[in-house]
Amino acid sequence: MRKYFLSAVFTLTSFLVFSQNEDSVMIKKISDEILTNGKAYDNLRQLTKQIGGRLAGSPQMVKAEQWGLQVMQASGADKAWLQELMVPHWVRGGKDKADALFNTAIQGSRNLLLQKKSLDVLALGNSLGTGKARLTKEILLVNSFDELEKKKDSVKDKIVFYNYKFNPTFVRTFQSYGDANGYRGSGPSRAAKYGAAAVIVRSMSHSTDNNPHTGSLRYDTTLPKIPAVAIGLQDADWLSNQLMNKKIINVSIQTNGHFLPDTIGHNVIGELTGSEFPDQVITIGGHLDSWDPGEGAHDDGAGVVQTIEVLRVMKALGYQPKHTIRFVLFANEENGLRGGAKYAEEAKTKNDKHIFAMESDAGGFTPRGFTFGGTPEQLKKVQSWIPLLYPYGVYEITNGGGGADIGPLNRNFKIPVVELAPDSQRYFDYHHARNDVFENVNKRELELGAINMAALIYLVDKYGL
Amino acid sequence: MRKYFLSAVFTLTSFLVFSQNEDSVMIKKISDEILTNGKAYDNLRQLTKQIGGRLAGSPQMVKAEQWGLQVMQASGADKAWLQELMVPHWVRGGKDKADALFNTAIQGSRNLLLQKKSLDVLALGNSLGTGKARLTKEILLVNSFDELEKKKDSVKDKIVFYNYKFNPTFVRTFQSYGDANGYRGSGPSRAAKYGAAAVIVRSMSHSTDNNPHTGSLRYDTTLPKIPAVAIGLQDADWLSNQLMNKKIINVSIQTNGHFLPDTIGHNVIGELTGSEFPDQVITIGGHLDSWDPGEGAHDDGAGVVQTIEVLRVMKALGYQPKHTIRFVLFANEENGLRGGAKYAEEAKTKNDKHIFAMESDAGGFTPRGFTFGGTPEQLKKVQSWIPLLYPYGVYEITNGGGGADIGPLNRNFKIPVVELAPDSQRYFDYHHARNDVFENVNKRELELGAINMAALIYLVDKYGL
Numbered sequence: 047m048r049k050y051f052l053s054a055v056f057t058l059t060s061f062l063v064f065s066q067n068e069d070s071v072m073i074k075k076i077s078d079e080i081l082t083n084g085k086a087y088d089n090l091r092q093l094t095k096q097i098g099g100r101l102a103g104s105p106q107m108v109k110a111e112q113w114g115l116q117v118m119q120a121s122g123a124d125k126a127w128l129q130e131l132m133v134p135h136w137v138r139g140g141k142d143k144a145d146a147l148f149n150t151a152i153q154g155s156r157n158l159l160l161q162k163k164s165l166d167v168l169a170l171g172n173s174l175g176t177g178k179a180r181l182t183k184e185i186l187l188v189n190s191f192d193e194l195e196k197k198k199d200s201v202k203d204k205i206v207f208y209n210y211k212f213n214p215t216f217v218r219t220f221q222s223y224g225d226a227n228g229y230r231g232s233g234p235s236r237a238a239k240y241g242a243a244a245v246i247v248r249s250m251s252h253s254t255d256n257n258p259h260t261g262s263l264r265y266d267t268t269l270p271k272i273p274a275v276a277i278g279l280q281d282a283d284w285l286s287n288q289l290m291n292k293k294i295i296n297v298s299i300q301t302n303g304h305f306l307p308d309t310i311g312h313n314v315i316g317e318l319t320g321s322e323f324p325d326q327v328i329t330i331g332g333h334l335d336s337w338d339p340g341e342g343a344h345d346d347g348a349g350v351v352q353t354i355e356v357l358r359v360m361k362a363l364g365y366q367p368k369h370t371i372r373f374v375l376f377a378n379e380e381n382g383l384r385g386g387a388k389y390a391e392e393a394k395t396k397n398d399k400h401i402f403a404m405e406s407d408a409g410g411f412t413p414r415g416f417t418f419g420g421t422p423e424q425l426k427k428v429q430s431w432i433p434l435l436y437p438y439g440v441y442e443i444t445n446g447g448g449g450a451d452i453g454p455l456n457r458n459f460k461i462p463v464v465e466l467a468p469d470s471q472r473y474f475d476y477h478h479a480r481n482d483v484f485e486n487v488n489k490r491e492l493e494l495g496a497i498n499m500a501a502l503i504y505l506v507d508k509y510g511l
Numbered sequence: 512m513r514k515y516f517l518s519a520v521f522t523l524t525s526f527l528v529f530s531q532n533e534d535s536v537m538i539k540k541i542s543d544e545i546l547t548n549g550k551a552y553d554n555l556r557q558l559t560k561q562i563g564g565r566l567a568g569s570p571q572m573v574k575a576e577q578w579g580l581q582v583m584q585a586s587g588a589d590k591a592w593l594q595e596l597m598v599p600h601w602v603r604g605g606k607d608k609a610d611a612l613f614n615t616a617i618q619g620s621r622n623l624l625l626q627k628k629s630l631d632v633l634a635l636g637n638s639l640g641t642g643k644a645r646l647t648k649e650i651l652l653v654n655s656f657d658e659l660e661k662k663k664d665s666v667k668d669k670i671v672f673y674n675y676k677f678n679p680t681f682v683r684t685f686q687s688y689g690d691a692n693g694y695r696g697s698g699p700s701r702a703a704k705y706g707a708a709a710v711i712v713r714s715m716s717h718s719t720d721n722n723p724h725t726g727s728l729r730y731d732t733t734l735p736k737i738p739a740v741a742i743g744l745q746d747a748d749w750l751s752n753q754l755m756n757k758k759i760i761n762v763s764i765q766t767n768g769h770f771l772p773d774t775i776g777h778n779v780i781g782e783l784t785g786s787e788f789p790d791q792v793i794t795i796g797g798h799l800d801s802w803d804p805g806e807g808a809h810d811d812g813a814g815v816v817q818t819i820e821v822l823r824v825m826k827a828l829g830y831q832p833k834h835t836i837r838f839v840l841f842a843n844e845e846n847g848l849r850g851g852a853k854y855a856e857e858a859k860t861k862n863d864k865h866i867f868a869m870e871s872d873a874g875g876f877t878p879r880g881f882t883f884g885g886t887p888e889q890l891k892k893v894q895s896w897i898p899l900l901y902p903y904g905v906y907e908i909t910n911g912g913g914g915a916d917i918g919p920l921n922r923n924f925k926i927p928v929v930e931l932a933p934d935s936q937r938y939f940d941y942h943h944a945r946n947d948v949f950e951n952v953n954k955r956e957l958e959l960g961a962i963n964m965a966a967l968i969y970l971v972d973k974y975g976l
Binding site: 081087217252437438439441471488 | 542543546547552679680682684717719877902903904906907934936937940953954955956959
């Protein structure tokens with residue numbers, strides 16, 4: 047809390063000496079234009095409903111790249127192009143299946159009835175499947191990595207079920223995600239180390255439904271690459287209740303995930319060329335790829351259409367940026383981050399002078415702030431603009447980095463970076479799940495995000511950092 | 512913007528001299544309890560799914576009162592009772608219907624084809640219906656009251672179509688509502704003054720769907736009480752486009768709204784008796800009634816279950832309030848406000864010393880602040896607590912009054928009042944429409960509202976105002 051207090055005091059003091067009338071007029075124009083004539087919502091409808099989920103290497107991703115290029119041009123980019131790169135090509139390979147098999151006593155008899163309950167699962171991204179044969183093994187419940195270590199002698203040939211709870215008491219839900227997502231990322235290999243046959247991971251969500259949430263794992267290449275699935279919360283609770291009651295449960299899993307050879311993908315780039323400093327570049331972006339079960343509406347269709355909306359509003363208002371602004375739809379954030387790496391690498395090779403980068407990859411929800419990565423002085427300067435953003439919902443800018451896709455740029459150029467920080471309460475209801483669809487994005491919340499992004503880009507372009 | 516700046520500076524300065532550790536620990540306990548064991552969402556499911564829409568006088572309202580009383584008791588109230596009052600009893604009386612009738616030229620012929628297009632409408636609350644016979648008249652498009660005045664000589668015997676737009680450029684959507692809702696409230700009588708036969712009002716919403724949004728009108732009793740309906744936005748746009756193209760359109764309306772005799776209704780009241788000042792009362796509430804087309808989930812099921820959750824969390828944490836706290840589910844907010852009036856009247860008659868009141872009636876969305884009604888000194892004191900609420904999403908407390916149900920209490924006792932101010936972007940997508948249902952409320956957003964309400968009640972109980 048103290049942190050917020052100090053930064054806020056600075057913000058407000060600097061505001062007093064900050065001539066802001068012209069800027070607040072400009073930002074009001076941005077807001078009025080987007081709230082009245084905004085195209086972000088219609089663009090999102092096209093991306094989600096006409097193209098859908100678009101994992102790197104998929105035919106949908108190819109369509110999305112063409113769509114992105116065309117929308118960049120239609121929105122008024124001075125130039126627009128595709129930046130080629132190689133992307134990993136993981137495919138799910140079919141419907142993921144899992145059944146719990148267990149015995150129930152038949153009333154009035156000594157016999158047992160074998161029961162089967164179908165579980166709602168999704169193979170983790172980058173996981174290798176069971177192949178055509180089902181894998182059927184006894185389940186071992188493990189509530190944490192500590193418990194895995196304690197039970198390590200019982201792990202061999204079992205399916206380890208990580209039932210680590212998404213912590214509901216963190217108000218900012220990305221904290222719960224940071225706390226839990228190691229079970230998805232490194233959980234499979236940590237179980238494989240003790241001989242596990244497969245892994246089931248409780249979904250990283252506190253939703254009230256049973257949709258499983260996928261996402262990438264990272265195999266330790268020195269260990270067997272065992273199959274791994276995410277399970278919906280209701281099924282996870284059922285399974286853990288059964289196991290807590292000392293029931294023996296076998297689970298039969300069939301998954302088909304595998305890698306095809308790396309293939310060609312593209313970052314989609316649009317540019318407004320700077321009027322004063324054409325060789326100094328500000329980058330703003332979101333990632334075009336998404337997981338396959340849903341439509342990638344919040345993750346990260348929202349960031350994509352907000353990025354394009356910032357371009358559109360600048361053209362619509364006749365705003366001529368002083369610096370060159372690049373609008374980038376990054377390839378392959380979800381299971382490789384090759385798009386962000388390629389973009390930063392080429393910028394370095396060509397010696398493009400980057401001065402700032404912004405990303406939107408936390409959903410199309412009502413904005414509350416930005417997270418920032420840079421020096422304390424730069425942070426103070428950005429915070430001094432909060433009063434200008436305040437009428438549009440942004441009231442805090444805190445340390446916290448700029449997002450995955452612009453991470454490599456940040457490392458290569460040591461430039462300040464920011465990421466839009468919308469309200470996070472609903473994000474993990476949809477994240478990497480089949481309900482991350484257009485219908486779950488609100489038009490005005492999406493637009494308010496774009497307004498604050500455009501306003502901050504305008505301020506950085508005008509005043510520098 | 513300046514206003515925010517000054518109040519924030521005061522807030523933060525006072526924070527420095529404010530010993531707050533014990534309070535932040537208590538508020539964290541409130542938050543953890545609600546986010547972990549909260550019952551607000553389950554209670555809302557019961558109220559919306561088992562009872563549904565519950566207008567004053569309806570059988571559902573009777574059920575809701577019994578449900579409320581039982582939940583108050585189950586949540587640990589020291590006492591709980593029903594406060595009887597008389598409520599108006601308006602009924603919709605059947606399905607509201609409207610058809611647009613217009614001629615289209617038949618291709619290659621001089622003849623005209625009579626076309627019919629069904630419009631999605633809802634009679635306005637408290638409006639009188641057309642009766643069994645349909646009312647069929649020519650439509651007159653009027654985009655504002657100014658335009659009505661200009662066209663007043665053409666109004667006679669027409670159906671006036673108020674197509675006043677819900678302003679998208681106000682970021683805080685209640686501003687758009689304040690700007691537009693006169694067309695619903697007084698529009699019918701203003702048209703009746705010039706001899707209109709009926710009124711169609713563009714819904715007060717910027718949703719992307721076609722659901723009509725109802726709500727109360729207020730007839731001028733000196734003028735004919737003409738039928739009046741709200742129309743969905745897509746139909747409103749279609750209708751205005753036709754009329755702008757000089758088409759003549761008749762609309763045939765059938766509505767059946769009428770009043771039955773006033774009937775008995777109840778405020779539901781639960782109480783925690785104060786340990787130090789049992790005769791000093793803090794009231795917190797929401798309204799139990801709702802419009803009939805939906806389930807009254809955001810309006811105001813959310814406020815109802817948040818109010819009960821504040822009671823539940825105090826009992827769960829063993830918190831003994833110093834003052835008596837009354838948890839009130841008000842009757843008849845939507846079309847009469849008799850519940851709030853009765854509560855204030857009885858408090859005055861019994862000479863109950865009220866010191867503070869809080870309401871939640873702006874939806875179960877992620878909280879951003881509170882609006883306040885009271886003296887500048889009281890406002891400063893409440894604002895000095897913002898740093899304690901900040902971790903839970905509340906960052907501003909502004910002048911703006913305390914909500915309709917506690918208005919009479921405020922007037923009778925001159926006490927400070929507050930209303931929870933959640934994010935307002937989605938509110939008018941659902942307000943008074945058939946999609947104000949349980950599925951459109953997010954569990955954690957609802958809970959965060961209850962957390963901030965409980966925290967502020969705790970602070971007022973401890974420190975006074």
